[in-house]
Amino acid sequence: MxxxxxxxxxxxxxxxxxxxxxxxxxxxxxxxxxxxxxxxxxxxxxxxxxxxxxxxxxxxxxxxxxxxxxxxxxxxxxxxxxxxxxxxxxxxxxxxxxxxxxxxxxxxxxxxxxxxxxxxxxxxxxxxxxxxxxxxxxPDWVSGRVEEKGRRSRGIVQAAAVLWCVLAIVLGVLGATVDQFFLFAAALVGVAAVALVFVAIRQALRERAFGASTFVMERTPAHLGETLRGRVITGVGVKQRAAVDFEVRLQCVDRWEETRHSGRDDRTSRPRRDILWKEQRTTRGVPDQTEPRLVVGIEFDLPMDVPATTLGGSNEGVVWELEVSASLPGLDYVAEFDFPVVAPPES
Incomplete structure (x- = not known):
């Protein structure tokens, strides 16, 4: 049992x-x-x-x-x-x-x-x-049809942009009616709000232009020391571009929080992303058999001497990322995925 x-x-x-x-x-x-x-x-x-x-x-x-x-x-x-x-x-x-x-x-x-x-x-x-x-x-890991990062985090980015804009407006009103100190805070918050609005707009434009992209894994999860195979169904239509060269980058990243003490009570933290392994290549997109979209074949030999994906729920730990991008007229195509890589099964 x-x-x-x-x-x-x-x-x-x-x-x-x-x-x-x-x-x-x-x-x-x-x-x-x-x-x-x-x-x-x-x-x-x-x-x-x-x-x-x-x-x-x-x-x-x-x-x-x-x-x-x-x-x-x-x-x-x-x-x-x-x-x-x-x-x-x-x-x-x-x-x-x-x-x-x-x-x-x-x-x-x-x-x-x-x-x-x-x-x-x-x-x-x-x-x-x-x-x-x-x-x-x-669920997308279990099915082997991995959703792109931007689509999964779209709602969070939009909500954050709205909240920061509201906070900037409130601080601006307080600065005009109560104390000018709040104007300085409103300016700082406003910069962050503008950045979030820019990211949200860019995500919306890319989704409207390309729709959803999917990384279809041949085997899930992938195993260290074996070959990662699959295909990315891009949002680039065949009618838009008959022939496109895509840049495909696969990397293993360790995410962690660096804490620094500069005094008795002075403590600062900053997020870190250390790239432990990376490989990049150029691949020509081919038409999909079922949909009028270009498909990018994925095939990488995964090394054995790098860590597997950290499965314990946390914002820190090791993550494997796949990025597929292409330079196109008007708006470039970019799709990012994180997918599971585990240690090889014991014999």
Missing amino acids: LPRFQNRIVNNLEVTLTQPPNRVPLADIPKYGSWAFLGFGALATVGGVFLTFQDPAGLVLIAFGLVFAGAGFLIRRLFGTPAGKKAIVAESHSRTVSRLDGAGTRSRATVLHVDADATDEEVAAAREAWASAQLGQR
């Missing part, structure tokens, strides 16, 4: 990890943290009891001790391995990254909790069930 499991994601930035055999990365941090809080809480409570005999202020120390002890209990309950369970790694990724203030090792792991007496076969089944559940959150 497949063991029940729950998962949590552990991120560790700029910390070098040593992982002994059969040891879960970072799994002991909640345990040590709970011990620290419980230990301090116990000492504070006992000290408060003795102090109370001499000074009623000892009750305050007892209260602090009980709070810390409760926090330690919650840490163990929420983040530690539950009783009767054991922790296993569903996926992990570690690599050296370059920062503004030096270099370090960035590690990320998704930890599952399975029954403590689960066999190796049940552990493997739990990992497979977890991976299938993550892939199932993207």
Whole structure:
């Protein structure tokens, strides 16, 4: 019987990890943290009891001790391995990254909790069930007909553009009626609003000109060390352009958030996109057999020494991206896709 499991994601930035055999990365941090809080809480409570005999202020120390002890209990309950369970790694990724203030090792792991007496076969089944559940959150991944990024994020971009425009107008009104400081804030927000409006308009124009593009994978998910094959059904009509050369770029990208401390309380973050592998080529589009649109054949040999797609739901992690573009009169064609790439099946 497949063991029940729950998962949590552990991120560790700029910390070098040593992982002994059969040891879960970072799994002991909640345990040590709970011990620290419980230990301090116990000492504070006992000290408060003795102090109370001499000074009623000892009750305050007892209260602090009980709070810390409760926090330690919650840490163990929420983040530690539950009783009767054991922790296993569903996926992990570690690599050296370059920062503004030096270099370090960035590690990320998704930890599952399975029954403590689960066999190796049940552990493997739990990992497979977890991976299938993550892939199932993207129906286009499951079907192998991957939708382009712009079409999936269109509503988000439009909503963000409207909200930022409204915020800029509100700040402008406050600047004209309350304080001129709000005019400066309105100007900054207005710049961001104009940028979002420009992106939304460009997406709308491209959708009107080309419609939806689809990346049809021959096999889903793709596997490292094997050949990625498929075709992109573009929005470029055969009547528009009988012959078009498309630039096809495939890349593996690690997305992560760089945090920098420049003072005691000064902390800044910025998103990073590190390209781990990339290949690009030019391919001639051919007419589709069923629709009057050009189709671009996709065939790339995927390397073995690069990470697979990060399946754990997060804005950080490894993503595989395919971009197909072409220079056309008036409006250039661009379609971007992200698709699943997993490790090869174990023999």
